[in-house]
Amino acid sequence: xxxxxxxxxxxxxxxxGPIGFWMILFVAIPLVYVFAISFMRKGIYGGVExxxxxxxxxxTLNPLYLQIFIGSLIMxxxxxxxxxxxxxxxxxLISMKSQIKKNLLLMLVILPFLTNSLIRMYGWITLLxxxxxxxxxxxxxxxxxxxxxxIYNNFAVMLGLVYCLLPFMILPLYSSIEKLDMSLxxxxxxxxxxxxxxxxxxxLPLTMPGIFAGSILVFIPAxxxxxxxxxxxxxxxxxxxxxxxNQFLTARNWPFGAAxxxxxxxxxLILVAVYKKAGGSMDDLV
Amino acid sequence: MKKTAxxxxxxxxxxxxxxxxxxxxxxxxxxxVVFSFNTSRMNITFQGFTTKWxxxxxxxxxxxxxxxxxxFIAVVSTFVSGVIGTLAxxxxxxxxxxxxxxxxxxxxxxxxxxxxxxxxxxxSVFSILNMELGLFTIILSHITFSVPFVIITVRARIxxxxxxxxxxxxxxxxxxxKTFIKITLxxxxxxxxxxxxxxxxxxxxxxxxxxxxxxxxxxxxxxxxFSMIKTGVTPEVNVLSTLIILVTIMGLACVTFAQARKxxxxxx
Numbered sequence: 001x002x003x004x005x006x007x008x009x010x011x012x013x014x015x016x017g018p019i020g021f022w023m024i025l026f027v028a029i030p031l032v033y034v035f036a037i038s039f040m041r042k043g044i045y046g047g048v049e050x051x052x053x054x055x056x057x058x059x060t061l062n063p064l065y066l067q068i069f070i071g072s073l074i075m076x077x078x079x080x081x082x083x084x085x086x087x088x089x090x091x092x093l094i095s096m097k098s099q100i101k102k103n104l105l106l107m108l109v110i111l112p113f114l115t116n117s118l119i120r121m122y123g124w125i126t127l128l129x130x131x132x133x134x135x136x137x138x139x140x141x142x143x144x145x146x147x148x149x150x151i152y153n154n155f156a157v158m159l160g161l162v163y164c165l166l167p168f169m170i171l172p173l174y175s176s177i178e179k180l181d182m183s184l185x186x187x188x189x190x191x192x193x194x195x196x197x198x199x200x201x202x203x204l205p206l207t208m209p210g211i212f213a214g215s216i217l218v219f220i221p222a223x224x225x226x227x228x229x230x231x232x233x234x235x236x237x238x239x240x241x242x243x244x245x246n247q248f249l250t251a252r253n254w255p256f257g258a259a260x261x262x263x264x265x266x267x268x269l270i271l272v273a274v275y276k277k278a279g280g281s282m283d284d285l286v
Numbered sequence: 287m288k289k290t291a292x293x294x295x296x297x298x299x300x301x302x303x304x305x306x307x308x309x310x311x312x313x314x315x316x317x318x319v320v321f322s323f324n325t326s327r328m329n330i331t332f333q334g335f336t337t338k339w340x341x342x343x344x345x346x347x348x349x350x351x352x353x354x355x356x357x358f359i360a361v362v363s364t365f366v367s368g369v370i371g372t373l374a375x376x377x378x379x380x381x382x383x384x385x386x387x388x389x390x391x392x393x394x395x396x397x398x399x400x401x402x403x404x405x406x407x408x409x410s411v412f413s414i415l416n417m418e419l420g421l422f423t424i425i426l427s428h429i430t431f432s433v434p435f436v437i438i439t440v441r442a443r444i445x446x447x448x449x450x451x452x453x454x455x456x457x458x459x460x461x462x463x464k465t466f467i468k469i470t471l472x473x474x475x476x477x478x479x480x481x482x483x484x485x486x487x488x489x490x491x492x493x494x495x496x497x498x499x500x501x502x503x504x505x506x507x508x509x510x511x512f513s514m515i516k517t518g519v520t521p522e523v524n525v526l527s528t529l530i531i532l533v534t535i536m537g538l539a540c541v542t543f544a545q546a547r548k549x550x551x552x553x554x
Contacts, residue, residue, distance in 0.1 A: 008381075011462055015377025018370045019433065020385070023392040026430040030407035031395070037410060090307045093300050100546045105304070107542050112311045114487050114534040118511045119527040122519060123314025126321065131330055133317065166311070216398070224400030227493055231515055241402045241494075248406050248498065258410075261403045268399055282394050286438045 031265075038258035048254055056259035065243060065260075072239045075154065076222035079161040083169040083218045084211065086162070091173035091210075095180075106174065109167050117164055121231050124163065128156055128232070156232040157239075161222045168217035172284055176210025177203075212275050213284045220268050240264060315531060322524035343522040352510035353526065355421060359506060360489040363428035368482040370429070371436030375477075376470060378437070379444045393434040404431060405498035412499065419501030427499040428492065432485035439484060443477025 038056055041049040059065065094105045112120065127133045128151040135147040150156060180203065188198040226241035240260060247257030276282070325334035343349065378386065396404055408427045409419075417423055451473070455465045471478075493508040500509055511523055 007462070012377060012381045012383065015373045016381065016383065016389070019374035019377075019393075019437070020389055022370060022430065022433065023389055026408065026411070026426065027392050027395050027404075030404075030411040033410050033414065034403070034407045086307060086310075089303060093304055099549050103545050103549075104542055107538050108308060109311065111535065111538060112315055114491070114538070115315060115527060115531050116491055116493075116508055116511065118493055118508050118515065119318060119523070120314045122511070122515050122523070123317045125515070126317050126330075127314060129330075163310070163314075220398065220400055224402040224494070226402065227497075227512060241400065244402055244406060245497075248409065254410070257406060261406055264400050264403055272398055283438055283442065285394070286397055286435060 034258045034261055037255050038262045040255045042253045042255050053255075056255045057262075059256055060259055060263060068238045068243055069240060069263075071154075071237075072223055072241075075158055075161065075239070076219050079158050079165065079222045080169075080215050080218045082158070082162050083166050084173075084215065087166060087169040087173050087214065088211075091170050091177050095174055095177045106171075109170055113167050118227065118231075120163070121160060121228060124156075124160060124232065125151065128159075151232060152234040152237075154233065154237045157229050157237045160228040160232045161218075161225065164225065164228065165218040165221060168221070169214035172213035172217065173207065173210040175284070176207045176213075180206055208278070209280050209284065212278055212280050216271050216275055217285060220271065223264060223267070318524050319528045319531065322521055322528045324521055324524075327520060339521040339525045343525045346520075346522050348505070349507075349510065349522055349526060352505045352507045355505060356490060356507040359421060359424050359428060360486050363425050363432060363489050364482050364486045366425075367429045367433040367436050367485050368478065371433045371481060371485075372440055372471075372474070372478050374433075375437045375440035375444060376466070376474070379441065393437060395434075396431045397434050397438075401431070401492075401494040402498075405495040408495070409498040419499060420504040423499045423501070424496050424504060424506065427495050428489045431492070431495060432488050435484045435488065436478075436481035439481035440474055440477040443474050447473055 037048055039052055039054065041051045041053050041055075043049045060069070094102060097105060125132075129135075130147045130149065130151070132150070134150060135144075138144045139147065184202055184206070185198055188202050189195070193201065223239060224241035224244075226239055226245045229237050229239045229242050240263075244257050244260045244264075247253045247260065251257075272282075272285075275285075320332065322339060323335050323337065324332050325336045325338075326332075378390070405427070408423075408430065412419060412423050452465055452469050455469045456462075460468065491508070493512065496506050496509055497512075500506060507526075511519070514520075514523060
């Protein structure tokens with residue numbers, strides 16, 4: 001590194017200064033502030049009162065919230081598994097295609113996600129509702145006699161989560177399968193391994209980083225996407241994101257909302273730490 | 287003979303599976319497009335073909351206003367995060383300084399934490415700063431979540447570059463600014479381009495963070511659609527969505543076409 005030149009310092013400040021300033025002002029300070037609020041008391045008019053308390057964290061253990069919390073974690077876990085089960089074979093099959101086809105097929109995965117997520121959710125509402133298209137088709141095909149309840153329940157919320165987050169599973173899976181050294185698979189089968197054994201002993205371990213990255217990218221957002229639960233869920237299907245949203249915008253209990261957010265951050269940190277420990281790279285989470 | 291037949295069946299299964307996943311991904315979009323031509327105001331049954339919503343949409347002032355707001359926010363926040371992000375990516379590659387690891391760690395925060403947490407954190411800070419919520423606060427928020435994506439994409443491009451070209455330019459007498467504009471920037475341009483494309487789409491699609499940082503009178507398209515879904519969507523929304531989808535498909539088609547040509551020319 002060159003040292004001591006004023007000119008160097010000037011160009012360094014112009015390059016690093018803005019991002020440093022921005023990250024501190026709009027990422028570090030806000031999060032520290034939320035952390036601080038989570039230990040304060042709710043003001044009478046919905047503001048924040050500067051008095052230390054841990055009651056907001058105790059409140060998260062209230063059975064009412066705990067139930068939603070656990071429900072949300074389960075829904076996120078199921079959505080992650082479903083995304084993995086759909087996404088893995090899909091990414092694998094795509095990675096076997098020619099280069100031009102691969103690019104085209106990947107573009108087609110990304111394309112739906114360039115249209116607004118709310119519009120796509122609205123499309124699902126049109127499909128799923130009682131007088132909607134899916135019920136009509138099923139009745140027409142005589143598979144059912146009466147319309148079935150496909151929407152405003154946990155099933156619909158999970159469908160929405162899987163739909164919204166599937167590409168975030170497919171893309172990291174694809175890039176890790178793509179890197180796979182095919183000669184290793186050939187070697188395994190030459191040495192007499194059956195295709196199932198080759199998959200379990202060679203392919204799966206080597207693509208683990210992609211599985212981890214994809215799972216984090218699905219699981220964490222799945223806890224927070226409140227609008228999916230709002231639009232597709234029933235009155236009882238709530239995600240952690242819904243409680244946080246309610247605390248900040250309707251109940252005006254910011255300290256409790258902040259405490260819930262800290263719990264979400266805590267879950268995220270644990271998952272990211274596990275991911276990094278398993279050898280995952282942070283840049284693969286982008 | 288038997289083996290090839292088996293392989294054929296196998297291939298059919300594989301392609302059917304791929305097709306099935308694409309059907310899942312595109313089904314709601316197809317529905318939106320089809321219903322944009324529906325005569326009925328309600329999006330329940332398809333009653334007849336019309337293009338009247340394609341005309342009436344342009345006179346729906348609240349929808350148009352939300353569209354203009356959304357585009358304005360996306361353009362401004364993409365521009366700012368493109369500039370800050372590119373400078374930062376180049377600078378962080380070039381210099382070692384105290385606090386570099388802290389900034390690097392902070393960059394990943396908006397990427398990994400749930401959007402809702404960043405949303406409420408920004409809302410809290412805007413409220414202690416006594417800033418009125420509106421287009422300005424949405425733009426600040428969008429820059430915050432998109433700038434890390436720009437930096438990470440540009441950095442990935444930089445790490446594969448040949449530094450000696452920059453050094454050669456300096457040896458030949460170009461100053462730092464000139465070297466940056468004439469040498470560094472063109473070399474990292476593809477990275478910058480994909481970075482800002484990412485930032486632009488993230489901004490257009492954002493629901494969660496805008497939800498917390500928008501004020502009264504600063505409706506964005508996602509927020510407008512969100513409230514409309516609850517009160518009643520008119521086919522005009524379908525029309526607007528269809529047009530947006532059309533524009534994205536055309537943009538993506540250009541990119542894919544250019545890529546395919548590049549691959550072919552490399553092969554030849």
